[in-house]
Amino acid sequence: MPSPLREYALSIVAAAACTAACFALSSVLTLTDLVMVYLVGALVVAVRGRRGPALLAALLAVLAFDFFFVPPRYTFHVEHPQYVVTFVVMFGVVFLINHLALRIRSQAEAAQRTEIVAASEKLRSSLLSAVSHELRSPLTAILGSATTLLHGRKEDAGLIENIRDEAERLSRLVHNLIETTRLESGAVLKKEPHSLEEVVGTALERCEKQLAGRRVEADLPENLPLVPLDPILMELVFVNLLENAVLHAPKASIEISARERMDFIEISFADDGPGLKSEDTERVFEKFYRASAAPGGAGLGLAICKAVIEAHGGTIKAENLPTGGAVFRLTLPRGKA
Numbered sequence: 593m594p595s596p597l598r599e600y601a602l603s604i605v606a607a608a609a610c611t612a613a614c615f616a617l618s619s620v621l622t623l624t625d626l627v628m629v630y631l632v633g634a635l636v637v638a639v640r641g642r643r644g645p646a647l648l649a650a651l652l653a654v655l656a657f658d659f660f661f662v663p664p665r666y667t668f669h670v671e672h673p674q675y676v677v678t679f680v681v682m683f684g685v686v687f688l689i690n691h692l693a694l695r696i697r698s699q700a701e702a703a704q705r706t707e708i709v710a711a712s713e714k715l716r717s718s719l720l721s722a723v724s725h726e727l728r729s730p731l732t733a734i735l736g737s738a739t740t741l742l743h744g745r746k747e748d749a750g751l752i753e754n755i756r757d758e759a760e761r762l763s764r765l766v767h768n769l770i771e772t773t774r775l776e777s778g779a780v781l782k783k784e785p786h787s788l789e790e791v792v793g794t795a796l797e798r799c800e801k802q803l804a805g806r807r808v809e810a811d812l813p814e815n816l817p818l819v820p821l822d823p824i825l826m827e828l829v830f831v832n833l834l835e836n837a838v839l840h841a842p843k844a845s846i847e848i849s850a851r852e853r854m855d856f857i858e859i860s861f862a863d864d865g866p867g868l869k870s871e872d873t874e875r876v877f878e879k880f881y882r883a884s885a886a887p888g889g890a891g892l893g894l895a896i897c898k899a900v901i902e903a904h905g906g907t908i909k910a911e912n913l914p915t916g917g918a919v920f921r922l923t924l925p926r927g928k929a
Contacts, residue, residue, distance in 0.1 A: 607652035638690035646690035785818035795830035807845035832893035841865020
């Protein structure tokens with residue numbers, strides 16, 4: 593029997609059992625005692641079940657007690673007003689106990705879910721940290737060897753360059769994994785006042801090969817104040833945003849802009865590609881989430897962007913532009929002029 597039907601059936605069984613017990617004990621118990629028997633039966637259902645079965649148990653208890661034991665017996669007529677008060681009290685007690693039981697059960701389930709999620713996150717972070725550090729050494733060796741070979745035989749340059757590019761892509765993935773676990777473990781950022789233009793410029797240099805052949809426009813006012821930030825992590829954010837645009841908008845142009853807004857700096861990375869689907873605008877920052885129709889990627893780049901920006905006390909969000917394309921807007925607390 594499905595669970596809801598089973599609970600309603602329990603209400604009926606409880607009322608029948610209480611009635612049988614009251615008939616057996618009616619010669620030695622007063623009406624007040626018989627009320628307690630019915631109340632206990634209704635409370636058993638209230639503690640175990642949902643609100644519907646609990647109220648049904650209370651209703652059946654009241655009807656059975658009234659019909660079989662309240663004078664005049666075997667009718668639903670009530671001569672004395674005190675029994676009406678008794679019925680109302682029974683309903684109130686059952687409702688209150690059921691409400692408290694449901695609340696306690698809900699809190700227990702929420703605590704259990706939180707505990708499971710926390711344990712899962714801890715295990716995943718430990719696994720990511722271990723795998724990342726194990727991959728770092730061989731990747732460094734592969735990159736070094738490929739770079740050395742690239743300056744050797746020209747006929748093998750294409751293959752060697754492909755090896756180096758893929759090794760660099762793996763290296764960035766490992767770096768994202770390491771930084772993700774480091775931030776989640778509560779690492780302290782090394783923030784110093786930096787020129788935003790320098791950090792953006794360094795990120796553009798790192799992505800020079802991926803950005804080849806497309807228009808990239810940077811609009812950074814000269815009078816922007818220095819921004820307190822961790823330059824290595826912020827460069828990683830900008831590189832991930834640029835690579836995300838390259839991945840999802842292969843032929844689109846990219847525009848980077850920054851503006852001073854009250855007590856923070858707003859930085860935008862916009863492209864004129866296909867844009868984001870509505871279900872992706874909120875979830876793209878989740879770890880291991882890949883947007884609909886995503887051609888590749890591990891789903892970590894934007895997650896590390898969000899973690900780094902929030903660790904700096906800022907915000908980041910994704911939107912679609914009215915003219916087409918996507919824009920990622922991030923804010924950072926401004927420094928002194």
